[in-house]
Amino acid sequence: MKPAPFEYRRPETVEEVIHLLAEYGDEAKLLAGGQSLIPTMNFRLAQPAMLIDLNTVEGLDGLDAGDDGSLRMGAMVRQAMAEKSALVAERVPLLAETLPYVAHAQIRNRGTIGGNLAHADPRSELPAVMLALAASVTVRGPDGERSIGARDFFAGFFETALEEGELLTEVVLPPAVEGGGQAFLEVSRRLGDYAMVGVAASVVCDGAGRCDQASIALLSVGSRPMLAERASACLVGERPSRATVVAAGHAAGNQDIDPPADMHASVAYRRRLATVLVRRALTTAFERAGCVIGEGAS
Amino acid sequence: MEVTLTVNGVEHRADVEPRLLLSDFLRHGLELTGTHVGCEHGVCGACTVLMDGAAVRSCLVFAVQADGCELATVEGLAPGGDELHPIQDAFREAHGLQCGFCTPGILMTLVPFLRENPDPSEAEVRAALSGNLCRCTGYQNIVAATRLAASKLREVEV
CATH class of the missing domain: 1.10.150.120 ([2Fe-2S]-binding domain)
Structure with a gap:
């Protein structure tokens, strides 16, 4: 047996989960898809005394289209289910574009959207998508329900704004905006590996063809997914051009991030990747928003 | 914990510890050793089986979670002794x-x-x-x- 012994519960309602969390506190771990938790348990890096399986909880796997164009996804929606969903493709094309980059098909068949976000791996793709789209999560705990914006949710290295006793129940993706365009890009050594750097970009152009909003979220560049604010500042209010996207790429790679070095990529290489990927992602995002700008060499 | 599951069309009932991985249950509990275990942390894919038709890594699922599921392993692929899939x-x-x-x-x-x-x-x-x-x-x-x-x-x- 690889994992250390634990007690195991299969609650059927969110209320039961909240009671169990209150009773067991730090001793308890929630099991969603288990594709990150079970490996750490197999290594005995995690040894929870109580494992609360969310797979039997009712009402956590809905995919609901809001009348306003938003999309609400239950925390236990499998990544593969979202990847194949026509509704996701229509409402949140950036998410549909990104999901094939998340690990491998076998992992996505078990892995969940909510589990991925609550795990808050800074190398993961989905947190960056949530940041770029200004999505929010709904969490429930002993004091009821609250909503947390993606910007506040990812607090640090594998750390979120979830308080003790709370669980993530839902992800809310805001409606698409007219004149909006998005793109996702990453570079990894092999398909399905953690990216050395990745970027999720979302832009909105106004009727006059100027950039109204630009959210550029980067992954694998630090302790949490982050928004490249200086890169955005190069774009907002400007007519998108080759020069502005190049400037945004440079700002992202050289000013916004302070990336780590590891066996896969040096600091300089990560800066270079961020510079190039931000420029390319923005070029595609602006094209999809209806503002075509050329992509030259360099 | 009691589980009932179907593997390659055959129903099995067993009493398993919650920490038993599905891969180990298949290999040791049911003696279906065609499912191989390589890394046992979800990297190598050797232990892939079908759970309700979807490919999953059986080292990243607890046997208790397969309660009520239809599983397919490599032993069930060939239609007969002399015939291959x-x-x-x-x-x-x-x-x-x-x-x-x-x-x-x-x-x-x-x-x-x-x-x-x-x-x-x-x-x-x-x-x-x-x-x-x-x-x-x-x-x-x-x-x-x-x-x-x-x-x-x-x-x-x-």
Whole structure:
């Protein structure tokens, strides 16, 4: 047996989960898809005394289209289910574009959207998508329900704004905006590996063809997914051009991030990747928003 | 904890400890050792089985979580003692294996993939197998075998 012994519960309602969390506190771990938790348990890096399986909880796997164009996804929606969903493709094309980059098909068949976000791996793709789209999560705990914006949710290295006793129940993706365009890009050594750097970009152009909003979220560049604010500042209010996207790429790679070095990529290489990927992602995002700008060499 | 599950069409009941991995339950509990365990932390793909039709890593699922599920392992692929499944046949014919350790996981990954993608390109095959490590072949013959398997399956279905 690889994992250390634990007690195991299969609650059927969110209320039961909240009671169990209150009773067991730090001793308890929630099991969603288990594709990150079970490996750490197999290594005995995690040894929870109580494992609360969310797979039997009712009402956590809905995919609901809001009348306003938003999309609400239950925390236990499998990544593969979202990847194949026509509704996701229509409402949140950036998410549909990104999901094939998340690990491998076998992992996505078990892995969940909510589990991925609550795990808050800074190398993961989905947190960056949530940041770029200004999505929010709904969490429930002993004091009821609250909503947390993606910007506040990812607090640090594998750390979120979830308080003790709370669980993530839902992800809310805001409606698409007219004149909006998005793109996702990453570079990894092999398909399905953690990216050395990745970027999720979302832009909105106004009727006059100027950039109204630009959210550029980067992954694998630090302790949490982050928004490249200086890169955005190069774009907002400007007519998108080759020069502005190049400037945004440079700002992202050289000013916004302070990336780590590891066996896969040096600091300089990560800066270079961020510079190039931000420029390319923005070029595609602006094209999809209806503002075509050329992509030259360099 | 009591579980009831179906493996390759046969129902099994067992009393298992919650921490027992599905991979270990299949191998030790049911003595279905065709499912191989390599890394046991979700990297190598050798332990891939089908759980309600979807390819999953059985080292990243607890046996208790398969309660009520339909499982398929490599032992259930061949229709009879002397007959191979078309995917197995293609792997034999195109030399899609050397030591064979990774093969059960690759075959089980390919069953749903080829059902959903009857005529995949080389790039699609490589993407589909990105979660299965082979340390012998260099993948060339695995990709060739997969495309041969796809053509055999297409013939079967016509």
